[in-house]
Amino acid sequence: MPSHDSGPSVAKVPLGLVHVQDVILTAESANEILADKAVALTAREVLKFRDVWDVWYLVNRLNAQADRDIVTWKFADYGTLNIEAKAAQRCTELAKGSTAESFLDEMRRFLPARRVAEMSDAGLHRAILVASGDLLKRAVLPIALK
Secondary structure (H helix, E strand, C coil): CCCEEEEEEEECCCCCCCCCCCCCEEEEEEHHHHHHHHHHHHCCCCCHHHHHHHHHHHHCCCCCCCCHHHHHHHHHHHHCCCCHHHHHHHHHCCCCCHHHHHHHHHHHCCCCCCHHHHHHHHCCCHHHHHHHHHHHHHHCCCHHHH
16 A cells, blocks of 8 residues: 655664664654554454554654544545444444453453553553544544544
């Protein structure tokens, strides 16, 4: 698929890890990666929690901004149909308590039990899911459906 917002980016190599210099390569911007995540959240048959985590990280750590134009182009690139209905259905799924519990279950595969408990106690898992719903509302759904 074509990139709609890419440019040179420096891939820094951690000191001591390998003996190579930093590399400059062409990469999608954080905003375009966020657009890809909006498309993935909408178009995938099954919710992938890696997309949910990535959305939270892109917005909260990399300050990525949703760009409705790029999202629209991405849907066209993939030939996605029934976009509004799929996005609305995904928003409903993201708001369910059972989805929050499933997200925590998935995190237990990758994070120490103590960290997952801290996430749960602080409600971070719900905030992470809300970020994905908010992305769909800002970048995919028409204003009337928000």
